[in-house]
Amino acid sequence: MSTTIGENIHRKEAWDKVSGNAKYTDDKPVTGYLHARILTSPHPHARIKSIDCSKASQLKGVRAIITGNDFPVLSGALLEDRPPIAKDVVRYAGEPVAVVVAATEAIALKAVRMIEVEYEPLKAVFSTGEALKKDAPLLHPDLGEYKRIQKDVQPVEYSNIASKFQIRKGNIEEGFSESYAVIERNYKLPPSDHLAMEVRAVRAEISVDGKIKIETSSQAPYTVVKQLSSCFQIPAGNIEVNVPFVGGAFGGKAPVTLEFLAYMACVKVNGAPVRLTVSREEDMATAPCRLGLEAAIKIGAKSDGTITAATFTFYLDTGAYSDISPYMSKAIAVDCTGPYNIPNLSCDSYCIYTNHTYSTSYRGFGHLCYTFCVERAMEDLAEKCGMDPVDFRKTNAIRPGDLTPNQVVSTYSNTGNPELCLEKLKTLLHWDGRRVKRIDNNRVLATGIACLWKSATPPTNAVSGSIITFNSDGSLNLNTGVVEIGSGGQTNLAQMIADRLKMDIKDIHISLAVNTRLNPEHYKTVASMTNYMAGNAVMKAANDVLEQLKTMGAQIYSCAPEEIEVADSKVFKKEQPDQYIEFKDIVSGYQTQNGTSIGEPVIAKGSFLLKGLSKLEPNTGKGRTGPAWTVGAQAVEIEFNQSDYTYKIIKAATVMDVGKVINPNGMKEIIYGGMSMGLSMSSREVYEYNKEGRLNTPNLRTYKLLHIGEEPLYQVEFVETPQTDSPFGSRSISEHGIIGIPAALGNALAAASGIPIQELPLTPEHLWRAKEGIHDSK
């Protein structure tokens, strides 16, 4: 039978999703549950002087009220800086201050409004610039005493700096002295939201013997176990986390957030089942968002366009707490150049506290933010050198033998081929070197280009695992810890097994829900690493199946295992394919005609531990943080009206080096989705705060997303440069479609309007303000 790799396979869970049968966390019946709701802070920075729950707790049906004093713990992914419920101080408007548990949701909400909190407002900071000033209020006066989970995260005591990573390569002064053209630019991106359609939700219950059961909408069930265990001193074995379908995540469901609250609420009601589902408004203002970024960039190039040196300074606005942002500052530093060879390089990447909603990983893990800045600067530098923007990028594209910012020697295997991506993009766009074409007096067509790359920055010891069992009809069950968040990861894994075992993918069943007790640990369903990490584990399990079947086959046919072939769900001797044993007759052990048994039931396993990664050298940033990069080139074409600053997005295109195409349509659609999210985010999405530091855009009426009819034509093509240590040579691609899009849109608009675009989002109003020099009075 032919291979399934490279075939268009429909998602395994397709029919569940079109029939209403797919169950998400809060689809579980509510009967038997108590309901929890959160009281949040109206102030961005204030001392909590008192909390009076007496009236609220007297309301009929209220079972418990929890404040920060009940469980004085600190939590955090890298640095334990966040009390799950604010204690003594609130650091952003929207921060949880109390949790009410009641018989119904209506009673819980009523009680929330009856809690009386007295605050003493403190001076707040709303930009990284303000936060770095000498007299800036300190958000975390105890910063130096916080427990560091990862030792390479080094907060600066008595400052608002949660962490810093830096890159030093070559000789900056010499590099700039060779430059013919130098540009210096500043950029600014405000925070925005993941906006998964499913809001965060969690259920918790504790049995009388102390077994904790959590059901949650999470990308990281195994991390929920670990963080609950470490925060509350519970043996990890007592915690079971279940994750059914997840209704979109985009990084926003990788941190542990509501799980802490539900657990504490559950403890307070003696383990009775508790349900906590936040409102959309809380999902935006209370739960973590995408970070903001300010950047200062200087790049120099020779007259032929060869870049000689660059300095990058990035200030990440992580909001009130650091969560995973220190590692985003690391990821940004490591990949700061984009897929270009810059021999002399300096990069400082700071993660800074402000009184904004705290932030967490977002599709692309910080890459789309810095890429907007770097690719806008590249565009200006190309122009200053008088070069075609595509040729300029090709001239500087990273090639085998070049050193990446973290001084890894680039190879086709670990980096892919950005030059080929650009070449293919040119063909796809029918590129003639003209960025702007006039349509009439007011309107122009403009095209913007941007390149992207990204490597994952997982912990150096991240794991994955897989178990394969069989059903009595010979069909196969694949068991992994991969969460189905919408990226179709498990279908890709099934394709890999189908190929390895030469069996029909229809006979492969996948376990879509994850239970941390039953499914082998998969680090997190993040960083687009399912194909690589789970893929490697799954391939080992498939090999284990083959070995077990061949051993049994050899016993049955009295030959050597090497003489046995497995294909089409059959086991046979290579030279006698017409005499075979069907899977259903062998996967539970084989019985001969006279009743004797041979072999054992097939239960196969494969596990994977990341190897060869290292922490960065603190001074130079030298070190290997991820297994490989994925590179790509993107373009956005717009029709811009110069009279009123409105524009229509006509086309968005991506050429991505995916290593190997596993599922063409599936991979294209993930990239389409990324481009769509990038266009939505860069053209309109923004967390707007009012003067009081409260979110002005906490719902979908004020926070606008792209709707149908506003989308352009999407085009995706692939380059296949294999990553040799990954199954079938495939690379990570789930997040990547978003990364270069804000920059490409910015470049198109800059060309069309003549406005030196340095901020997002690119609304007509913002463009008009930039052109006319009219600043917000706020």
Added chain:
Amino acid sequence: MKYYEGDCVIELDVNNEIRKATVRPSDVLLDVLREQFGLTGAKPGCKNGDCGTCTILMDGLPAKACLVLAVEAVGHKILTVEGLGGHTPIQEAFVQYNAFQCGYCTSGFLMVCHALAERKPNADEYEMEKWLQSNICRCTSYQEIREAVKSVLKHI
């Protein structure tokens, strides 16, 4: 409309079946469908009428179940995604064209599209867009949904 006060027992015609529910007059249809009837295909994406994940059909027309009081639905025919049966042309088309990723907005989109195909089988692309702009999808690029809907409309 009848005046309701306190907890009241109502009868709703959901997916061609008469079902009883005890509700408060302020309960929205979405919560009653999900919590009392176990029909969780309609999703609470925003409970503010902005996202469309809770879309159901009322007498054949799309309605946001988060904006309809349960007591308002009395006397109307309610259809949820579970009532489509699984193999309507639009459900087949959504699978065929991969018109979803995480699946959370899918029930709502399916209901709008199904109503469009039934009521306006000759709709053009402009009219299709107007109908579908009530809903939001965060995962796909909409191109996939557009292709799926076009395949069940007659003249596109």
